[in-house]
Amino acid sequence: MTHDSAALTLSDEVAESLETGRPVVALESTIISHGLPRPRNLQAAREFEAILREQGVTPATVAVLDGVARIGLDDEGVRRIAEEDLAKASVRDLPILAARGASGATTVAATAHLAAKAGIRVFATGGLGGVHRGASETFDESADLTTLAVTPITVVSAGVKSVLDIAATLERLETWSVPVIGLGTTIFPSFWLRESEFTLDWAVDTAEQVADVMAAHDALGHRQGIVVANPIPADQAWDRAEHDAVLQTAFAEAEQHGIRGKAVTPFLLGRIVELSGGRSLEVNLDLARNNVRVAGRIATAWSTRSAS
Ligand code: PSU
Ligand code: MN
Numbered sequence: 001m002t003h004d005s006a007a008l009t010l011s012d013e014v015a016e017s018l019e020t021g022r023p024v025v026a027l028e029s030t031i032i033s034h035g036l037p038r039p040r041n042l043q044a045a046r047e048f049e050a051i052l053r054e055q056g057v058t059p060a061t062v063a064v065l066d067g068v069a070r071i072g073l074d075d076e077g078v079r080r081i082a083e084e085d086l087a088k089a090s091v092r093d094l095p096i097l098a099a100r101g102a103s104g105a106t107t108v109a110a111t112a113h114l115a116a117k118a119g120i121r122v123f124a125t126g127g128l129g130g131v132h133r134g135a136s137e138t139f140d141e142s143a144d145l146t147t148l149a150v151t152p153i154t155v156v157s158a159g160v161k162s163v164l165d166i167a168a169t170l171e172r173l174e175t176w177s178v179p180v181i182g183l184g185t186t187i188f189p190s191f192w193l194r195e196s197e198f199t200l201d202w203a204v205d206t207a208e209q210v211a212d213v214m215a216a217h218d219a220l221g222h223r224q225g226i227v228v229a230n231p232i233p234a235d236q237a238w239d240r241a242e243h244d245a246v247l248q249t250a251f252a253e254a255e256q257h258g259i260r261g262k263a264v265t266p267f268l269l270g271r272i273v274e275l276s277g278g279r280s281l282e283v284n285l286d287l288a289r290n291n292v293r294v295a296g297r298i299a300t301a302w303s304t305r306s307a308s
Helices: 012-019 030-035 040-054 075-083 091-100 108-118 143-148 166-175 207-219 240-256 261-275 279-307
Strands: 008-010 024-027 058-065 068-071 087-089 104-106 122-124 154-157 180-183 226-229
Touching: 008 012, 008 108, 012 024, 012 058, 024 040, 024 108, 024 279, 030 040, 030 075, 030 087, 030 104, 030 108, 030 261, 040 058, 040 075, 040 279, 058 075, 058 091, 058 108, 068 091, 068 108, 087 091, 091 104, 091 108, 091 143, 104 108, 108 122, 108 143, 108 154, 122 279, 143 166, 154 279, 180 207, 207 226, 207 279, 240 261, 240 279, 261 279
Parallel strands: 008 068, 024 058, 024 122, 087 104, 122 154, 154 226, 180 226
Antiparallel strands: 058 068, 058 104
């Protein structure tokens, strides 16, 4: 069976799950190719998929391979996103990769865009991209935000990394009318830490309540994404003092080396892993696994609701 349209190819498993109303969760590939070091990244990509399968949820890892936007990868595809030096592909790169038959790992923006086009409603990532510090001069704001303004998908994220300007990121999400809901908390998490100094207006306690918001959002005809902010459990969070010290050094180095634009996020993530002796990586993996699990529950609640 083929599920090709001009722009997208769904794996058989993903196509069948969507057709029969079974739960599906999209997973991004940039976190694998640029966000986590090799060889741990391959193991992580497989683990994220396995967590969903254990919940009876179909994983749809998204990437562009040889010009084809793939929704759901086979073993070889997962290996490629972990081991090849792929381009970091945001939404604007998609037509270029397609026309050239080239490959790329999709960011939150590109993954959300493609997954929503395929009819997937729930997506798990580590941390959302956002407004970078100094953006009032550099204009560096992730397309993750503008894409969520026009893309109907629920993204589970551990907030945004403390390397970003969190206040500005939350302001932009407000401007674009993207709902932000804390899961069990009104404190916006900051990726490796459970907290930030910013609070949210709304919290829910269960996946079913997230599905209720999704249904109401649809009923109102809203077409934005929804951000579910899922803090890392307290016993898995990074020590704040170490976190602050490592980030300060990584920032200073990015500045010294003149790192700019789309290279900033991968540079900082890589240096933070090195400077923390791998501690930040463990936290990153824990929070991502946690988000995948929660996304699985939301997708299950959503498919149950849609079936009734
Ligand atoms: N957060 C992570 N790891 C990552 C990213 C975010 O914990 O690898 C990636 C995501 O793919 C996100 C992208 O979409 O970084 C944002 O990059 P930029 O700031 O250049 O838009
Ligand atoms: Mn950027």
